[in-house]
Amino acid sequence: MAEQSWHEARLIPTSGINGPDEQERRATSALLAVLTSVREYGRVLLKPCGAPVGTIETYIEVPFLLGDKKLYPDGLIRVSRGSKRWTALVEVKTASNKLATDQLENYLDVAREQGFDALITISNEIPAVAGQHPTQVDKRKLKKVELHHIAWTQVLAEAVMQKEFRGVADPDQAWILGELIRYLEHKASGAMEFTDMGESWTSVRDSVAAGTLRPTDKDIVTVVSRFDALLRFTSLRLGRRLGTEVVPVLTRRELADPTMRAQAPTQSHRDSGQLAGAPTIPGTVGQVGPEEHPA
Numbered sequence: 504m505a506e507q508s509w510h511e512a513r514l515i516p517t518s519g520i521n522g523p524d525e526q527e528r529r530a531t532s533a534l535l536a537v538l539t540s541v542r543e544y545g546r547v548l549l550k551p552c553g554a555p556v557g558t559i560e561t562y563i564e565v566p567f568l569l570g571d572k573k574l575y576p577d578g579l580i581r582v583s584r585g586s587k588r589w590t591a592l593v594e595v596k597t598a599s600n601k602l603a604t605d606q607l608e609n610y611l612d613v614a615r616e617q618g619f620d621a622l623i624t625i626s627n628e629i630p631a632v633a634g635q636h637p638t639q640v641d642k643r644k645l646k647k648v649e650l651h652h653i654a655w656t657q658v659l660a661e662a663v664m665q666k667e668f669r670g671v672a673d674p675d676q677a678w679i680l681g682e683l684i685r686y687l688e689h690k691a692s693g694a695m696e697f698t699d700m701g702e703s704w705t706s707v708r709d710s711v712a713a714g715t716l717r718p719t720d721k722d723i724v725t726v727v728s729r730f731d732a733l734l735r736f737t738s739l740r741l742g743r744r745l746g747t748e749v750v751p752v753l754t755r756r757e758l759a760d761p762t763m764r765a766q767a768p769t770q771s772h773r774d775s776g777q778l779a780g781a782p783t784i785p786g787t788v789g790q791v792g793p794e795e796h797p798a
Contacts, residue, residue, distance in 0.1 A: 514682040517691040523600060526693040528563070531577045531595045534625070534658065535561035537683045538580065541676045544665045548658070549582065552591060552623055552651040557584030565592075567613045576610050580623070590619040596626035597655070597693025602638040611644040621649040627695045629654045629732040633750065655694035659687045660739045668747075697736040701729040730778045738782040745784065752781045 515533045520526050538545040538559055545559045562579045578593035592610050596602055602624050610622050628637040636652045662684050671677035687694040703722035710716035716723070734751045742749035 513685070514679065515686040517686060517689045520691050523598060523693070526597045526691075527577065527595050527600075530597050530687075530692055530694065531593065531625075532563050533683060533686055534595075535563060535578050535580065535593070537662075537679055541665075541671060541680045543669065543671055543676075544662060544680055547665060547669075548653070548661055549580065549591075552621055552653075553649060554580070554582045554589050554591070555584045555587060557582045557587075557589075567617070569609055569613050569616070572609070574609055574613060576613070589621075590617075591621040591623050591651075592619060594622065594624045596624075596628075598695060599627065601628060602626055604638055604640055607638055607650070608640050608644055611640065611648050611650065614648040615644070619648065621651055624650070624652045625655060625658065626652075627655050627693075628652070629656060629697070629736050632731070633735070654736075654739075655687065656697075656736055656739045659684065659694060660742055662687070664742065664747075697733055700733070701725055704729070727778065731780065734780040734782065741782060741784075747785050749782050749784050752783050 515529075520529060538548065539561050542559075546554075546556055549559070550556075560581045560583070562581075563577065564575045565579045567574050567576070576592040577595040580591045580593060582589045592614050594602065594607065594610060607622065607624065614620075614622055624636070624638070626637070630637050630652065636650055638652075640650065662680055665671060666677055666680045666684065671680055686692050703725040707716065707720070707722050707726045710720065731751070738749040738751055
């Protein structure tokens, strides 16, 4: 048989993934293992979540008791520096699976009882504003435990920027990070690209075309949110190619209050049937765009 048909052995294989549970388990294990193996990448991904610089340990499917319930968060990350320890639970979703409020609130309760610092979620959901979480939870559960979200697109973008632009000192670690990149870029991994504008897109688009869109239509807010997610996804992807942080242009007031971000595009969408936004690239004369997306 010709060598062209042979499959190269891989550190993180994409073959043999049967169903969403196996997909999530393999993606979780692969990412957490690489965080411990590639020091530079582990630091850059965990620093925004409050982790100190230190030795990273990771575990998968650690069991905990909450009342009479036995819970299994997808992962646990512990960073140690001297006598100081920072610990976070990890919940992962792949493909189109969404994070669930009740599950996250249970894990926040576990983290509080155990004295852990944070809960980190990873999924294909992309919040409109960096630092915002895509899932609503009871804010009272966030008094002692922080909640952070990282989109798979961001996980991949940071991996590419670290390997190709910032650099990895150890050649073996660079190869390991390259294997994670190759895995996440494969469609079987469940780390999907941005695929659509959501269920409300068609009805809103048709209403704009017919001139029947009403200011009180709740679907407008959903479409605007998806557009902002698309803009952020595009910024992350562009940054991955350029090797720098590319972010959507937002005012200080919009960054401080994400709900304000939806007001202007919502009004524009109702009035003109168009949505506009622009990314900014460090070191350039001005912003790119604005980009417009007709309904």
